[in-house]
Amino acid sequence: MKLSELKKQEEAIVKRVNATGDLKQRLASFGLLKGANIRVIDFALGKSTIEIMVDGTLLALRKSEAENIEVEPKWAVTVAK
Amino acid sequence: MGCNSCEIDKKPQSGLGAIKIALAGQPNVGKSMLINAMSGGNRVKVGNFSGVTVDKMEICFEHHCHHFDLIDLPGTYSIDGFTQEEKVAKDFLMNEEYDLILNVVDSTNLQRNLLLTCELLELNKKMVVALNMADEAKKDGIDIDIEQLQKILGVKVIMVSAKTGEGVDELLDTMHDIVDSGKREHNNLIYSDPLEEEIIKIRKFLDEKGFSYKDWSNREVAIGLLFEQESLYKELHDNPIMIELYPLIRDSLTHIYTHHETKNIKEIKAVEHASIARGIALEVVKQHSISKSLTLTQKIDSVLLNKYLGIPIFLFFMWGLFQLTFTFGNYPMDYINSAIGAFGDFVGSHITNDNIRSLVVDGIIAGVGAVLLFLPNIIILYIGIALLETTGYMSRVAFLLDGFFHKFGLHGKSFIPLVTGFGCTVPAYMAARTLKSEKDRLITLFILGFMSCGARLPIYVLFTGAFFSEAESGNILFLIYISGALLGLIMAKVLRVVVFKGEDEPFVMEMPKYRLPSFKLIWHTVYSNAASYLNKAGTFILLASMIIWFSSNYPKQPELEKIYSVKIEQASTKVAKNRLATELKAKELENSYLGKIGKFSEPFFAPLGFDWRLSVALEAGLAAKEVVVSTLGVLYSVGEVDETSKSLKDILHKNLNIPIAMSFIVFVMIYLPCFAASRVFTKEAGGIKYFVYLFLFTTTTAWVLSFITYRVGLLIFGA
Numbered sequence: 128m129k130l131s132e133l134k135k136q137e138e139a140i141v142k143r144v145n146a147t148g149d150l151k152q153r154l155a156s157f158g159l160l161k162g163a164n165i166r167v168i169d170f171a172l173g174k175s176t177i178e179i180m181v182d183g184t185l186l187a188l189r190k191s192e193a194e195n196i197e198v199e200p201k202w203a204v205t206v207a208k
Numbered sequence: 209m210g211c212n213s214c215e216i217d218k219k220p221q222s223g224l225g226a227i228k229i230a231l232a233g234q235p236n237v238g239k240s241m242l243i244n245a246m247s248g249g250n251r252v253k254v255g256n257f258s259g260v261t262v263d264k265m266e267i268c269f270e271h272h273c274h275h276f277d278l279i280d281l282p283g284t285y286s287i288d289g290f291t292q293e294e295k296v297a298k299d300f301l302m303n304e305e306y307d308l309i310l311n312v313v314d315s316t317n318l319q320r321n322l323l324l325t326c327e328l329l330e331l332n333k334k335m336v337v338a339l340n341m342a343d344e345a346k347k348d349g350i351d352i353d354i355e356q357l358q359k360i361l362g363v364k365v366i367m368v369s370a371k372t373g374e375g376v377d378e379l380l381d382t383m384h385d386i387v388d389s390g391k392r393e394h395n396n397l398i399y400s401d402p403l404e405e406e407i408i409k410i411r412k413f414l415d416e417k418g419f420s421y422k423d424w425s426n427r428e429v430a431i432g433l434l435f436e437q438e439s440l441y442k443e444l445h446d447n448p449i450m451i452e453l454y455p456l457i458r459d460s461l462t463h464i465y466t467h468h469e470t471k472n473i474k475e476i477k478a479v480e481h482a483s484i485a486r487g488i489a490l491e492v493v494k495q496h497s498i499s500k501s502l503t504l505t506q507k508i509d510s511v512l513l514n515k516y517l518g519i520p521i522f523l524f525f526m527w528g529l530f531q532l533t534f535t536f537g538n539y540p541m542d543y544i545n546s547a548i549g550a551f552g553d554f555v556g557s558h559i560t561n562d563n564i565r566s567l568v569v570d571g572i573i574a575g576v577g578a579v580l581l582f583l584p585n586i587i588i589l590y591i592g593i594a595l596l597e598t599t600g601y602m603s604r605v606a607f608l609l610d611g612f613f614h615k616f617g618l619h620g621k622s623f624i625p626l627v628t629g630f631g632c633t634v635p636a637y638m639a640a641r642t643l644k645s646e647k648d649r650l651i652t653l654f655i656l657g658f659m660s661c662g663a664r665l666p667i668y669v670l671f672t673g674a675f676f677s678e679a680e681s682g683n684i685l686f687l688i689y690i691s692g693a694l695l696g697l698i699m700a701k702v703l704r705v706v707v708f709k710g711e712d713e714p715f716v717m718e719m720p721k722y723r724l725p726s727f728k729l730i731w732h733t734v735y736s737n738a739a740s741y742l743n744k745a746g747t748f749i750l751l752a753s754m755i756i757w758f759s760s761n762y763p764k765q766p767e768l769e770k771i772y773s774v775k776i777e778q779a780s781t782k783v784a785k786n787r788l789a790t791e792l793k794a795k796e797l798e799n800s801y802l803g804k805i806g807k808f809s810e811p812f813f814a815p816l817g818f819d820w821r822l823s824v825a826l827e828a829g830l831a832a833k834e835v836v837v838s839t840l841g842v843l844y845s846v847g848e849v850d851e852t853s854k855s856l857k858d859i860l861h862k863n864l865n866i867p868i869a870m871s872f873i874v875f876v877m878i879y880l881p882c883f884a885a886s887r888v889f890t891k892e893a894g895g896i897k898y899f900v901y902l903f904l905f906t907t908t909t910a911w912v913l914s915f916i917t918y919r920v921g922l923l924i925f926g927a
Binding site: 188 | 285286288289317319320323324472474479486489502505506515516518519606607608610611614620715718719720721
């Protein structure tokens with residue numbers, strides 16, 4: 128599942144960050160990499176920008192960036208167990 | 209490096225020498241506030257370094273008779289990245305001489321801050337970690353086990369609060385003690401098992417060879433080698449041990465690559481640091497209650513970032529700021545204006561030499577005074593912008609506007625300089641530094657001039673007043689500002705498609721917690737910005753005023769003067785005498801350097817409907833837009849005028865027509881802002897080359913659009 132497909136207030140764990148170079152580095156410096164806990168806080172008008180919480184940090188992302196982040200929703204984890 | 213107060217005795221190890229500290233930390237950790245707290249009132253700001261676009265700042269102060277020389281590096285989330293700020297910080301940390309790194313950390317967000325701390329530790333320099341915002345952490349119910357954190361990191365950790373002053377003395381004493389003690393604590397970080405295995409392998413080999421490098425431990429050398437630290441490889445390049453090391457390293461890296469499923473060492477580093485940071489946070493941070501400040505932030509965000517309310521609220525704030533800027537700013541303006549006038553008269557009455565008096569009063573005082581006039585507006589605008597910045601609202605606006613701006617090829621953050629541009633283009637160019645991507649920054653710099661600055665207002669007022677009724681003028685004024693902004697957006701799109709092609713800058717931004725603004729910090733920001741506005745603009749305007757004065761007064765024409773003085777004497781009535789005097793002035797002007805330039809460039813402006821007077825006014829306006837109105841006044845021979853002067857309006861009305869006026873307004877709206885702004889642009893964009901581009905870009909656009917306006921105007925209104 129993509130980060131951009133999550134709904135408001137849904138929590139998830141990052142599985143994979145499909146980015147390279149600069150962007151990957153930037154995301155990593157905010158702690159947004161494999162294994163990070165995230166929660167979707169809000170969307171801007173038209174879902175063009177997404178606000179998420181990554182381990183205690185509030186972060187804003189564009190939809191195009193969020194589409195490159197694969198996540199596993201927390202409810203999926205509980206169901207699987 | 210120009211730190212005068214600290215150069216008294218600059219031997220770092222001796223008791224009284226200046227201790228050079230590199231201050232590093234992520235953005236929004238309260239670095240500036242900590243600097244204020246450490247230096248107290250004795251802060252000496254030494255000014256900026258030569259960094260092209262992003263500055264490091266040097267600050268000197270004394271504490272218990274020890275000199276501290278603080279290098280404030282730009283706030284960065286990492287020092288491994290590609291942005292300019294990160295490069296500036298990394299270059300300094302890797303290549304410059306300093307005694308100690310002071311890593312400022314936000315206690316309320318330890319985990320993410322530790323990512324940078326890990327990178328800094330791997331530089332193997334003396335270091336102290338300051339856990340800032342201790343008071344906020346307490347309020348949020350966060351408890352940090354300092355002892356344990358010190359053990360894990362291997363460096364001194366001190367709890368401080370820049371706000372309350374808690375721990376600041378201890379921090380200064382500790383830094384001093386650590387610099388004095390010769391020994392450096394070694395990097396203690398424990399990496400993942402697969403990486404540790406390889407580190408140990410290489411360290412063992414180095415131990416067996418009896419290898420040693422600087423004050424590094426062999427473990428640190430091993431880490432540096434595995435993380436491909438370039439400077440280390442450069443220095444070890446000629447060392448024979450490398451022949452044996454290379455296969456070992458290659459082998460180890462292969463293992464690490466397999467484990468991490470990537471060959472990108474930077475990525476591996478990031479993952480390692482992230483898990484170390486997570487581990488440390490789990491071990492040393494105890495959160496007793498839900499973070500109040502974070503929940504509060506989310507509550508505020510739910511209103512300010514509301515899908516439907518967010519943008520209207522922002523527009524309201526902006527409207528309020530402009531109202532304040534223009535209405536409040538106008539009160540002191542009148543006083544300043546009359547004070548400058550009185551000062552000019554006073555000085556004028558004490559200078560006997562006509563030429564010198566004219567230079568000082570008409571040239572220098574009038575020119576510099578025009579700039580002083582705008583200081584109140586600028587201060588209000590700066591307070592507003594400082595408030596936006598320190599409270600954390602700025603990032604929210606970028607979030608709100610990114611979707612819209614992105615369509616025009618701009619970045620959400622561009623709004624900050626664009627808004628500033630309505631006040632004055634000079635600080636706006638500087639505000640563009642907040643943009644990380646070079647392309648976004650350049651596009652923003654190029655279109656910033658289209659945001660009509662305060663200094664263009666007098667011209668608009670004069671021309672709309674001359675040709676339109678009062679009721680119409682207001683709307684036309686509004687139209688001018690809006691169309692300038694829209695033109696800017698369209699041009700941004702054009703530049704993005706034609707010139708600055710390529711990948712879009714990703715939008716990844718921290719939304720810092722809302723914080724109450726600190727009065728001291730705002731005061732410092734506003735004060736230093738206002739001071740530099742006065743200093744820099746003052747010097748440029750001074751020079752420009754003198755040039756304009758000189759070229760409109762020289763060469764002198766004694767013969768012409770003689771003829772007219774005879775004529776004036778012969779004239780019978782006072783009216784006739786005055787008429788002759790203004791005629792003389794006009795003739796003199798026509799033959800002055802300025803007049804000659806105007807005549808020379810007239811053909812270029814003729815298709816737009818401008819005569820040589822309008823041409824020269826536009827050229828003078830390259831120095832500063834304030835000069836346009838006064839130049840027009842001089843050229844149309846009515847002496848000193850300001851924008852409300854009825855006679856200049858009437859003369860313009862008589863001499864020009866609506867199409868010319870519209871064409872003139874359009875040209876003023878688009879072409880280069882002023883000399884000071886041009887200088888700042890050249891510096892910010894990174895070279896004279898860009899200034900040439902900007903000049904061609906704005907002049908061409910201005911010419912073409914004025915031409916269209918003039919021709920269309922002629923069709924509608926007739927000549």
